[in-house]
Amino acid sequence: MQLEYYLIIGLILFLLGLYTCLTRVNAIGMLMGIELMLNAAGLNFVAFSHFNGNHIDGHIMAIFIIVLAAAEAVVALAVLLAIYKRFKVIDTDKVVTLKE
């Protein structure tokens, strides 16, 4: 397999993630989009490091991305729970008490 294939898959994942984040109103949906973007970057890192003589930095970065994605999801879900308790919805277009 060539490097290009991985990069194209990474790009597609990233764009799908960005598209999801920009179009979804459901906060969980947006979180899923964010996961896609992070994984796209992780895939790029691993691919680059594989084709660069298994350079260790990329692998380490990918592992940290996985860990931090989990940490971020925990914080985001905690915030969503607090939101759900007060607003009874998690749609970002309905949670609007702060004015423009």
Add this chain to the structure above:
Amino acid sequence: MPNLASMSFFIPELILSAVALILFIFALVSDKAGKKGEYASVIAIAGLLASAVFVLKNFNIGSPPLFWGLLVLDKPAAFFKEIFIITALIVIIFSQRSNELRAGANDSAEYYSLLVGSVLGMNLLASANNLLMIYLALEFVSLMSFILVGFARGSSRSSEAALKYVLYGAVASGVFLYGASLYYGLTGTLDIKSFLTISPSPHLTISLAGLFILAGFLYKIAAVPMHAWCPDAYEGAPTPITAFLSVAPKAAGFAVLMRVFSAAGDGFNWPLIIAVISAATMTFGNLAAIPQTNVKRLLAYSSIAHAGYLLMGVASGTPRGAEAVYFYFAAYLVMNLGAFLVVQIIANTSPPLMGGDIGEGGRESLAAYKGLGRRGASGAILGITMTIFLLSLTGIPPFVGFIGKFYIFAAVMDAKLYWLAFIGIANSVVSLYYYMRIVKTIFFDEPADAVQPAFSSRRLAAILGVLSFATIFIGLYWQWLSNIVAAVIA
């Protein structure tokens, strides 16, 4: 430098990590109901002071690369670390007497732990010299800030602010990471110094990688086009946290932006990109601030505008510009924290000062400031100090904001960016309008009733005095501060 040898230069961060963990344990084991927050804040203050001392001790040791070059301990990093620590110390005093935070008093030890943790993250960010470290530190600061913004769990505004902040922050870090992965692919390393090796070839992919990485930093400093979270997050967050966010993480963002920026040289037109972003940021911030009726939200837009002014210094790309940015941050710290402190005191005073606009955010509305200067002695003091801070934020002599702006404009003129200086001056005039509208409301509008604000806490009154004194004093005698800043550059 190998890991064990680096440890002796890493003491400030080690102290902060220890204090953050101690506070978490303290929160679990202590049964001092009611007094818990007070003790926790004292532990946090002691830890921050100890850390500040060790940062100072390491000020003059050159710039050793620590942990195999992941961190670098140079003078700008030390300067920014002191800024974070001083901000955190002042904000801890705000937090001790904040009604919003006391509403959930049971977890106040965790609150201080998170605050110390975020200072730790910012310290790492200020000295990070590698994209892995930058990413970790950036996320560290972000995660702490998300929780702090949503800390007032009883308030729907706070939760909503945290939701917007968290979603926006996660997207920004995704974009940053994708840029970092492209950078890694092009250079084969995560060291930011490699920007120099590739910068002579303004290739599309490397420009894209640079822009994506820049987006992550712009999000941290709330610059256009990554500013959208800022007004909502600042308005909904508890006021001490708003004050903290408007100074410390912004300074951290600038620290890392300037480090990467100076490593990149002037390949792919960074100075021009930053100059355009700077012009857009200050224009947007100032224009959007004009119609605001909530003072906290108005100050949020004003902080966006100030990020624009600070970016002017970065755009000049000279040591003089960097010096101006450092000076401005010291000035911005005292005047901006002071303005938010007045907002907090007004919002906490009981009975509330309001002209009919009642609601969760009503205590921060401009209506509450109507005739503040005529509401007895304490009202007059609050009105006068607020005026001092606002005049200083506008950049009017003899206050410290004027000196800061003077240095920034001098640096921009020096770099021959005349159009940028012109936009900056036009923006200062615009900002005069909305700052003066608050002053007019305070002194020339009729108060709605005869309620007089009471200083519920001597501590807040004292820190208010210190901040307003510093705003005037440094405005008159700034030489010592500019000597410090010059030493940072040297």
